Amino acid sequence: MPDLDRLLQAGARYLQDDVTYVVESHPLGDLTLPTGQLAAFDPGVTDEEDEPFSVTVAPGRYRMVGWVAVLEKEEREWQRRVAAVQLVIRDEPAVSWELALVDGDDPDALEEGEFYGYGVDTGAGAFADISVSRALARWDSEEFEETFDPEDFPDEPVPGLFDRVIDRRTGGNVIMVESGWGDGYYPTFIGRTATGEVASFVTDFLVLP
Numbered sequence: 001m002p003d004l005d006r007l008l009q010a011g012a013r014y015l016q017d018d019v020t021y022v023v024e025s026h027p028l029g030d031l032t033l034p035t036g037q038l039a040a041f042d043p044g045v046t047d048e049e050d051e052p053f054s055v056t057v058a059p060g061r062y063r064m065v066g067w068v069a070v071l072e073k074e075e076r077e078w079q080r081r082v083a084a085v086q087l088v089i090r091d092e093p094a095v096s097w098e099l100a101l102v103d104g105d106d107p108d109a110l111e112e113g114e115f116y117g118y119g120v121d122t123g124a125g126a127f128a129d130i131s132v133s134r135a136l137a138r139w140d141s142e143e144f145e146e147t148f149d150p151e152d153f154p155d156e157p158v159p160g161l162f163d164r165v166i167d168r169r170t171g172g173n174v175i176m177v178e179s180g181w182g183d184g185y186y187p188t189f190i191g192r193t194a195t196g197e198v199a200s201f202v203t204d205f206l207v208l209p
Helices: 130-137 141-147
Strands: 013-016 019-033 038-041 060-073 076-088 096-099 118-120 124-129 162-167 172-178 184-186 188-192 198-204
Touching: 019 076, 019 124, 019 162, 019 172, 038 130, 038 198, 076 124, 076 172, 118 124, 124 130, 124 198, 130 162, 130 172
Parallel strands: none
Antiparallel strands: 013 019, 019 060, 038 124, 060 076, 076 198, 096 188, 118 184, 124 172, 162 172, 188 198
């Protein structure tokens, strides 16, 4: 299990070779979950058969936080990468973390260092209600390209940040960012409070050294 407390610490500094990683925290807006079934995915790679996480929350609106690693060389900003995205369910500290699973995942089948996650092929990762993910899977390529126009994506403070309502009937939206170093396979974790309630979901883009 990674040290997520190390990841979710604004102002933290980590050195690797000649590069300093400085962690910043940025609000990403509110995510509407009409069903309370959360999905993490690459918006450019969706399927109507995709499954939500097996741990659900009450339907509603929850704030999202982006954790950005600013890479510095010679005390100057060199580049910035999204290190993680966090969906805050309760404003309480997480005292334990577990891998977020979908139905059918078997954690006992994982070898040391292995994890379940989602694949990224278009350099972006997102959180949304499963109803939104499945709606996106039904879009044609023209509709997708018109909505997800790269010219609309910022470079800073959060690279690739994009928030769009997909289901106007329910208000279900998708909040997307650039995924760390780009394409890959990324895990999501669930933080729990001292009483065992869900505090947050965090996708780790595996950026910090």
